[in-house]
Amino acid sequence: MAAAEGTAPEGYDKHAFEPFAVTVDLAVFTVRAGALQVLLIERGQEPYAGRWALPGGFVLPKESAETAARRELAEETGLSDVSGLHLEQLRTYSEPDRDPRMRVVSVAYTALLPDPPEPHGGGDAASARWLPYDGLGPLAFDHDRILADAHERVGARLEYTCLATAFCPPEFTLGELQQVYETVWGTVLDRPNFRRKVLATPGFVEQIPGAARLTGGRGKPAALYRAGTATALHPPLLRPASALSSSTEGRPS
Amino acid sequence: MAAAEGTAPEGYDKHAFEPFAVTVDLAVFTVRAGALQVLLIERGQEPYAGRWALPGGFVLPKESAETAARRELAEETGLSDVSGLHLEQLRTYSEPDRDPRMRVVSVAYTALLPDPPEPHGGGDAASARWLPYDGLGPLAFDHDRILADAHERVGARLEYTCLATAFCPPEFTLGELQQVYETVWGTVLDRPNFRRKVLATPGFVEQIPGAARLTGGRGKPAALYRAGTATALHPPLLRPASALSSSTEGRPS
DNA sequence: TCTCTTTATAGTCTGAGTGACTATTAAGGA
DNA sequence: TCCTTAATAGTCACTCAGACTATAAAGAGA
Numbered sequence: 001m002a003a004a005e006g007t008a009p010e011g012y013d014k015h016a017f018e019p020f021a022v023t024v025d026l027a028v029f030t031v032r033a034g035a036l037q038v039l040l041i042e043r044g045q046e047p048y049a050g051r052w053a054l055p056g057g058f059v060l061p062k063e064s065a066e067t068a069a070r071r072e073l074a075e076e077t078g079l080s081d082v083s084g085l086h087l088e089q090l091r092t093y094s095e096p097d098r099d100p101r102m103r104v105v106s107v108a109y110t111a112l113l114p115d116p117p118e119p120h121g122g123g124d125a126a127s128a129r130w131l132p133y134d135g136l137g138p139l140a141f142d143h144d145r146i147l148a149d150a151h152e153r154v155g156a157r158l159e160y161t162c163l164a165t166a167f168c169p170p171e172f173t174l175g176e177l178q179q180v181y182e183t184v185w186g187t188v189l190d191r192p193n194f195r196r197k198v199l200a201t202p203g204f205v206e207q208i209p210g211a212a213r214l215t216g217g218r219g220k221p222a223a224l225y226r227a228g229t230a231t232a233l234h235p236p237l238l239r240p241a242s243a244l245s246s247s248t249e250g251r252p253s
Numbered sequence: 254m255a256a257a258e259g260t261a262p263e264g265y266d267k268h269a270f271e272p273f274a275v276t277v278d279l280a281v282f283t284v285r286a287g288a289l290q291v292l293l294i295e296r297g298q299e300p301y302a303g304r305w306a307l308p309g310g311f312v313l314p315k316e317s318a319e320t321a322a323r324r325e326l327a328e329e330t331g332l333s334d335v336s337g338l339h340l341e342q343l344r345t346y347s348e349p350d351r352d353p354r355m356r357v358v359s360v361a362y363t364a365l366l367p368d369p370p371e372p373h374g375g376g377d378a379a380s381a382r383w384l385p386y387d388g389l390g391p392l393a394f395d396h397d398r399i400l401a402d403a404h405e406r407v408g409a410r411l412e413y414t415c416l417a418t419a420f421c422p423p424e425f426t427l428g429e430l431q432q433v434y435e436t437v438w439g440t441v442l443d444r445p446n447f448r449r450k451v452l453a454t455p456g457f458v459e460q461i462p463g464a465a466r467l468t469g470g471r472g473k474p475a476a477l478y479r480a481g482t483a484t485a486l487h488p489p490l491l492r493p494a495s496a497l498s499s500s501t502e503g504r505p506s
Numbered sequence: 507t508c509t510c511t512t513t514a515t516a517g518t519c520t521g522a523g524t525g526a527c528t529a530t531t532a533a534g535g536a
Numbered sequence: 537t538c539c540t541t542a543a544t545a546g547t548c549a550c551t552c553a554g555a556c557t558a559t560a561a562a563g564a565g566a
Binding site: 443445446449450453467470471472473474488491493 | 522523524525526527531532533534535
């Protein structure tokens with residue numbers, strides 16, 4: 001139901017039941033220098049003063065959670081245009097005691113950025129920073145759990161969708177695309193096999209004719225590709241069995 | 254964040270911002286007589302009076318959305334013990350105008366029941382009924398969308414998990430398990446190939462030694478199985494390409 | 507300039523897994 | 537007794553992924 005039936009108080013009005021605060025939390029990932037990084041802000045006040053937390057904020061009265069998430073994403077990253085970025089609802093966290101101050105229900109979102117976003121945003125967050133996902137200390141609230149869920153979701157999405165290109169700039173090499181997989185999954189993939197699989201999937205990537213880029217200064221120049229129009233990956237690109245538990249290893253806290 | 258930072262009003266207190274009503278909506282599926290059926294309640298009052306809607310209700314001040322969903326599931330189905338049933342959070346719907354009366358954020362859940370639940374519940378819902386998923390008219394609120402999302406999620410879950418046994422009673426034949434797949438996906442599967450795949454997956458099902466049941470009175474008796482301990486399905490049991498769009502075909506409204 | 511290293515790209519071989527089949531077994535009904 | 541139905545067993549070919557080897561094209565250093 002949408003409201004006001006079932007266990008609703010009889011003759012309800014908007015104050016006949018306990019109101020909830022509704023917020024959004026953002027797990028924003030990027031791949032920088034071969035490492036998976038997360039956008040975090042440092043809390044300035046209690047509770048959890050000094051601890052890192054996921055960016056986020058209240059859903060305003062006239063906006064959806066999705067709209068709120070995109071607004072917060074723009075504010076925290078400092079990017080002027082976030083309309084093209086990948087933003088996906090993760091799940092909702094509603095444990096009654098997850099915020100010691102009051103009852104807060106939070107809709108978590110996962111966002112993916114290509115490499116060169118500004119180091120930290122110009123929004124209201126005092127100190128937003130990119131931090132490596134591995135080795136994070138315990139975060140504020142239940143954000144360890146949210147971040148771990150987000151990581152697992154992104155890893156699974158790479159298997160069944162063409163989402164990996166969302167981590168890449170408009171033009172990228174297959175080596176860079178492979179590094180996205182390797183970084184998120186925490187494994188090493190065979191380069192010829194990865195190449196064969198990506199090129200065999202229609203619409204995953206399309207080659208930019210005649211373009212090439214020297215990668216690292218050494219070695220043969222790599223052909224450049226851009227993201228294709230396909231979104232699904234059939235058959236999927238399954239991560240090796242050795243990477244199946246990596247989503248629960250090395251996660252914060 | 255969990256609350257009270259970012260775009261939160263300065264010096265917030267619990268009434269410094271617009272309160273939201275938080276509800277749960279349930280998409281409860283079962284397979285009865287070879288058809289996919291959904292538990293629905295008929296609305297008795299405006300808005301959408303006379304229309305069918307998903308069961309659900311308010312999240313109480315001291316409970317999580319998951320707890321609320323399980324409580325509602327027990328009330329609406331009339332089952333005394335729902336602790337063993339599959340219940341999974343789907344996603345959250347938060348469009349500002351999804352309920353014309355007030356601002357309601359709803360956390361949707363998907364539940365799966367084996368065949369013989371009571372026809373309708375003894376809870377507060379005046380008229381809860383099982384209705385076939387195919388051919389449903391437009392539902393109340395945005396419940397068409399929620400139900401379609403739930404169907405798609407269940408169909409995808411069958412591919413990668415051992416979830417299909419949640420639709421089956423404690424003892425079942427492989428033919429019954431196959432019918433779960435065929436009913437949810439809306440396709441016909443090859444029986445020997447399905448059998449080979451299920452039996453080749455360790456922990457999916459385990460045979461009950463010596464037990465057999467006549468299925469339909471005709472034909473060779475089928476061996477009985479119970480659900481195994483595995484939860485994941487590696488490699489997945491992908492639905493045929495002909496069933497890929499069936500999640501968007503034939504869905505209500 | 508001639509190697510050596512590095513990286514991209516091409517190709518081979520094999521085994522696992524699946525789709526499309528055919529064959530056999532065990533029940534009930536005419 | 538024969539026919540139908542449904543479960544179960546087995547075959548064959550094709551696809552695909554993993555593990556390789558080989559070649560091409562760049563820079564670095566002697």
